[in-house]
Amino acid sequence: MDHPAGPADRVAAVRAQTVPQQETQAYPKPGRIVIASRESRLAMWQAEHVRDRLSLLHPGTTVDILGMTTRGDQILDRPLAKVGGKGLFVKELEAALLDGRADLAVHSMKDVPMTLADEFALVATLEREVPQDALVSARYACLEDMPPGAVVGTSSLRREAQLRANFPYLAVSSLRGNLDTRLRKLDEGQYDAIILAAAGLKRLGLGDRIRALLPVELSLPAAGQGALGIEALSSRPEVAAWLAPLVCAETDACVRAERAVSRALAGSCEVPLAAYAVIDHDRLWLRARVALPDGSRIAAAEVKGERSDPEAVAAECVAALRAEGAQAILDDLAPR
Numbered sequence: 001m002d003h004p005a006g007p008a009d010r011v012a013a014v015r016a017q018t019v020p021q022q023e024t025q026a027y028p029k030p031g032r033i034v035i036a037s038r039e040s041r042l043a044m045w046q047a048e049h050v051r052d053r054l055s056l057l058h059p060g061t062t063v064d065i066l067g068m069t070t071r072g073d074q075i076l077d078r079p080l081a082k083v084g085g086k087g088l089f090v091k092e093l094e095a096a097l098l099d100g101r102a103d104l105a106v107h108s109m110k111d112v113p114m115t116l117a118d119e120f121a122l123v124a125t126l127e128r129e130v131p132q133d134a135l136v137s138a139r140y141a142c143l144e145d146m147p148p149g150a151v152v153g154t155s156s157l158r159r160e161a162q163l164r165a166n167f168p169y170l171a172v173s174s175l176r177g178n179l180d181t182r183l184r185k186l187d188e189g190q191y192d193a194i195i196l197a198a199a200g201l202k203r204l205g206l207g208d209r210i211r212a213l214l215p216v217e218l219s220l221p222a223a224g225q226g227a228l229g230i231e232a233l234s235s236r237p238e239v240a241a242w243l244a245p246l247v248c249a250e251t252d253a254c255v256r257a258e259r260a261v262s263r264a265l266a267g268s269c270e271v272p273l274a275a276y277a278v279i280d281h282d283r284l285w286l287r288a289r290v291a292l293p294d295g296s297r298i299a300a301a302e303v304k305g306e307r308s309d310p311e312a313v314a315a316e317c318v319a320a321l322r323a324e325g326a327q328a329i330l331d332d333l334a335p336r
Contacts, residue, residue, distance in 0.1 A: 009122045009259060027238040032062040036093040036102035039067040040178040042200045046228055047106045049203075050126070053246055066102050068092050090231070094120060097233050104239055105231045109224025109255055110197070112231070114263040123240040124230040125252040129199035131226035131276065133159060133219040135212040136186060136201070137193035142212045143167055146192065153182070153191035157293050161272035162219045163195070165295030179204065195219070199226040220274035220289050223258035227251050250279050253310045260314030261288045265326060271333055275317075279307055286317050290326040292333070299326040 033054055037047035044067065051063045069092070090112060093105040098119065109125065116122070140146050146167070153175030154160055160172050173191065175182055179200050186194045193211075201209055230246075232239040254277035261275040275288040287302040301320035305313035318326075 009116070009256060027241045029058060030061050030103075030238075030242055032064065033058075033104070033242065034064050034066055034102045036066045036068060036096040036105040038093070039069055042179050042204055043106075043108075045203050046108065050106050050228070050230065050246075054242070057245055058242065066096060068096065094231070097231070103232065103236070104243070107229050107231060108197075108200075109227040109229040109259075110222040112224065112229055114223075114259055116231070119233060119235070120231055121234040121240075122229050123232045124243040124247045125255050126228040126230070126246055127248040128227045128251045128254070129202055130213070131221045132198050132216060133195050133214040133221065134198035134201060134210040135193055135214060136183070136196055136209050137211050138187070139192055140211065143170070143193075143214070143218075146170055150192040151190075153186065153194040155182075156195075156222070157270070157272040158222055158274050158291075159195050159219060161291035161293050161295045161298065162274070162289075163295070164293075165291065165298055166218055168295070179206075183209065197221075197225055216276055216287070220287060221276045223262040223273075223275040224255050225276075227255050229255070250307075253284060253307050254278060257284060257286050257310035257314045257317075258288075260311045261286070261317055261321075264314065264318045265290060265321070265330060271330065277310070277313075280304065283307060284310060284313050286313050288317050288321055290321055290329050292329055297325070297329055299324040299329055 035047050035051055037043050044065070047065045051065055054063045055061065090105070090107060093102070096102040097105060104123070112122070135143060140150070146152070148169040149171055151171045151173050152163060153173050154163070155175050163170060163172050175185065175191065175194055177185070179196065182194055182196065185191060195214070198210060198213055201207055230243055257277045258275035262273055265271065265273060272291040272293055273289070275286070277284055277286040283304045284307040285302070285304045289298055289300045291298040299321050301317050301324055303313060303317045303320060305316060
């Protein structure tokens, strides 16, 4: 199957950092801003972080949070890949944008579907926290210390594939739930170790639970991991203007490249796909991998290009991945 690249993240008309200064000033100061957020502890931290920054940026503006429970939070007994994927975490928030209950929604970028409906746009990407995966365990300081048969919990096919490729003697088991639920399951002894995004642990003041940060060479992060993104209606450029000073241009360029790779290869919870970019000597360095869930086959590529054109760098990386066998892997993963 040949997957088209699909539309870029719908930001061209409303991209916050390209709103001219005079145009930004032309929009009236908001009297009230409502942020839609999932109600998990980590999601609320993220929403509160954006609320506090907006309150400083717009003194006198009331900034409220509309907490919501999504389908992704409700379905905990099956792997996310089997019940609808990342979109389950954003649909209710998008409904709040459409009906006017909220002006914007705050997301962990790795949870945002790679293609948005025409009505929505990603209008701001904030500074990235530590992007790596983290090992959390009361028993072992690193993966290399774990004996054959030790159980590692993860909710991600991407992590599972890379774990199985590098540590085939470990037992990888599905792990669902919010961050606190996952830590509780570990502490109850259901797993010998679990793999989580380091960013979430650090944001909640749980950095001391991290036994080891996994090198990106061992566990390449998911597209957008560690970055916060803000979604709004594509018909509301004033929201982008309100948020413009919060945008991190470096993180934005990196995440755009990562998401473009995932979009081109139909990245979803059903496809073990990793994409991670950094700015290296003013060049955008993009690494990506596509794998079978059992880790038996992995296609990997890396390219460097102009940071001003992340999508072009991504297109080059996708071509390199296909040359390394990514399409054959995707064909094997396609529903029969």
